[in-house]
Amino acid sequence: MLGSLVTWLRILGYDTEYWKGEDKEMIEVAKKEGRIILTKDKGVVKSAEKNGIPVLGLTDSDIPEALATVAEAFEISLEFDGKRTRCPICNTPLKSYGSRWFCEGCGKEYWIGSHWVDISRKLSEARRIYLERKV
Ligand SMILES: [Zn+2]
Numbered sequence: 001m002l003g004s005l006v007t008w009l010r011i012l013g014y015d016t017e018y019w020k021g022e023d024k025e026m027i028e029v030a031k032k033e034g035r036i037i038l039t040k041d042k043g044v045v046k047s048a049e050k051n052g053i054p055v056l057g058l059t060d061s062d063i064p065e066a067l068a069t070v071a072e073a074f075e076i077s078l079e080f081d082g083k084r085t086r087c088p089i090c091n092t093p094l095k096s097y098g099s100r101w102f103c104e105g106c107g108k109e110y111w112i113g114s115h116w117v118d119i120s121r122k123l124s125e126a127r128r129i130y131l132e133r134k135v
Helices: 003-011 023-033 042-050 063-074 115-134
Strands: 037-039 055-057 095-097 100-102 109-111
Touching: 003 063, 023 037, 023 042, 037 042, 042 055, 055 063, 063 115
Parallel strands: 037 055
Antiparallel strands: 095 100, 100 109
16 A cells, blocks of 8 residues: 555665565564554554554555655655665665666666656655644
8 A cells, every 4th residue: 555655765765665465474574674664554553563663554645745744753854865765666775876876676777857856846745744744
């Protein structure tokens, strides 16, 4: 359900895994790797809390809203930083050269193209919501 949020967190440079397996196993992996769980599943929120794992239950399906909620809870940055961005597809930290980025994990190359307008608009929308809620 949160696949698209995963993409955004990776663009922002956060080590993010999209879990497709069993919930029980996810709790164990999160514990072992010191991860935070983001979920829309109330049952998962409960079992994470029971296991002492930081968890955030999300209700927003709108990306800027969801990013603002994550930023509120964990103080993540909503500013794009080309030096710490990760591959949206495979989570590998990207190597930048010139105005391009290369992924050593999956071989994909990225650059600031026309889609960039949409990315920066969504991020500034997220920052606006975040600041609005803070007041
Ligand atoms: Zn990749």
